[in-house]
Amino acid sequence: MKLYNTLGRQIQQFQPLKEGEVSLYTCGPTVYDYAHIGNWRSFVFDDTLRRVLESEGYKVKHVMNITDVGHLTSDADEGRDKLEAGAESRGSSVWDVAEHFIEIFIKDSEKLNILPPNGYKENRSAYARATDFIDEQIGIVKILLDKGFAYKTDEAIYFEVSKLDSYGKLSGQKLEDKEVGAREDVVTDANKRHPQDFALWFFTVGRFAGHEMKWHSPWGTGFPGWHLECSAIIHATLGDPIDIHTGGVDHIGTHHANEMAQTEAAFGNKLANFWVHNEHMLVDGKKMSKSLGNYITLEEVLKRGYAPADLRLLYLQAHYRSQMNFSWEALTAASVRLKGYRAFADLRFQPGGESALKNEAYIKIQDEINQALADDISTPKALSLLDALAEQAQDKGSEREPLVGFLKFIDNALGLELLASEDINTQQKRLIHQREQARAIKDWKESDALREALNKQGLDINDTSRGPVWSRG
Ligand code: AMP
Ligand code: ZN
Numbered sequence: 124m125k126l127y128n129t130l131g132r133q134i135q136q137f138q139p140l141k142e143g144e145v146s147l148y149t150c151g152p153t154v155y156d157y158a159h160i161g162n163w164r165s166f167v168f169d170d171t172l173r174r175v176l177e178s179e180g181y182k183v184k185h186v187m188n189i190t191d192v193g194h195l196t197s198d199a200d201e202g203r204d205k206l207e208a209g210a211e212s213r214g215s216s217v218w219d220v221a222e223h224f225i226e227i228f229i230k231d232s233e234k235l236n237i238l239p240p241n242g243y244k245e246n247r248s249a250y251a252r253a254t255d256f257i258d259e260q261i262g263i264v265k266i267l268l269d270k271g272f273a274y275k276t277d278e279a280i281y282f283e284v285s286k287l288d289s290y291g292k293l294s295g296q297k298l299e300d301k302e303v304g305a306r307e308d309v310v311t312d313a314n315k316r317h318p319q320d321f322a323l324w325f326f327t328v329g330r331f332a333g334h335e336m337k338w339h340s341p342w343g344t345g346f347p348g349w350h351l352e353c354s355a356i357i358h359a360t361l362g363d364p365i366d367i368h369t370g371g372v373d374h375i376g377t378h379h380a381n382e383m384a385q386t387e388a389a390f391g392n393k394l395a396n397f398w399v400h401n402e403h404m405l406v407d408g409k410k411m412s413k414s415l416g417n418y419i420t421l422e423e424v425l426k427r428g429y430a431p432a433d434l435r436l437l438y439l440q441a442h443y444r445s446q447m448n449f450s451w452e453a454l455t456a457a458s459v460r461l462k463g464y465r466a467f468a469d470l471r472f473q474p475g476g477e478s479a480l481k482n483e484a485y486i487k488i489q490d491e492i493n494q495a496l497a498d499d500i501s502t503p504k505a506l507s508l509l510d511a512l513a514e515q516a517q518d519k520g521s522e523r524e525p526l527v528g529f530l531k532f533i534d535n536a537l538g539l540e541l542l543a544s545e546d547i548n549t550q551q552k553r554l555i556h557q558r559e560q561a562r563a564i565k566d567w568k569e570s571d572a573l574r575e576a577l578n579k580q581g582l583d584i585n586d587t588s589r590g591p592v593w594s595r596g
Pocket of ligand 1: 161163373403
């Protein structure tokens, strides 16, 4: 299998550290608000990657964190904690806000048929909450101070980036270049030694004096900086280095650079062998984001009558490393395409016929789809292969067993739930049969009336050489 590795900026042959097993970590949501469908593009991609790895035969251990503390509005050390701000605007406690949005996140994940993380605990806490790993985070701060990679001011404990030669290797940006980009208009700790130094632990003083989430530490009461949780959770659950670390491209420069630095400095280990980043979803050419206010939630998509699988297919139509522009028209087109796949899936309930597609046809396409997916997760290519096969099957009909096997494969690899649709009921079968009898004696009036009755129940009938073939309208 080949994957594009941000570390090294090229497509590389993927080889796990342990034969047959893959450790996968995903930076999860910050739970102060709804995830938008740009965020979901990221999480559906992680899920697709995991499904493809599993379909390649790997046992995947997947851990995803949930950020419920320390993520400041700037992604760096400026601004407010997103959770605290969210709680203030809603007039409730930070803990309640976190609980509320974790619940919604998990429900939406289920709707989108995203497999729950399995590498931490086999229950609801399969998601690793940052606030459940405070001791582990304090442990890392301790090591970094002891090793001389961190220093303390009155406001925070910082990681000193100039102490680590490899700092910034993920983005390829030199420290000197980043310094130029650092904003001068924001008020930061005057005792910070370098603008790129980042907080490991904030003290609840000054702008954070009223912080609701806080813990005791050997250096003073406070809360962890955002980047620290991922290093701590990976170390505690999967162990570093892991095989694959994922996230959106916006994380490359700061969050992932800092996670990497913490782990390398504290444990002398690489954090991950492969860094796989997905591109953004845009609206009118701009990144979909909460700060720009141009975002759409899954709830709104469903309210407008689309199914979660329509959105999933929309994501799969673009390669994960290309930006994609969201529009309702594009979502409608994906929905129509999905209907075509469902009609193909329904053929397993239809008459087969002489020239019906057989096992060999399915095996051949399955191999080709596997090759496309193993080639840096080329979902657009996989879908075009699926289109060609579905079209052939609609023309010729299909044998039942191989089609069911193939649908199972597609559902496992792409999560489209094509097998979920059910056969028509006996009464509907009877109507189709009666219509055939009416047609045999050329009673067109009766056959039209029966067609209409079926249409009313949401079934379209197509008369083919193999007999009547129905699909859901
Ligand atoms: P957050 O909850 O802000 O930490 O973001 C969760 C995930 O969504 C991260 O991996 C981000 O990189 C990703 N993300 C944020 N905005 C977008 C977008 N417009 N398109 C795709 N992914 C995004
Ligand atoms: Zn992270």
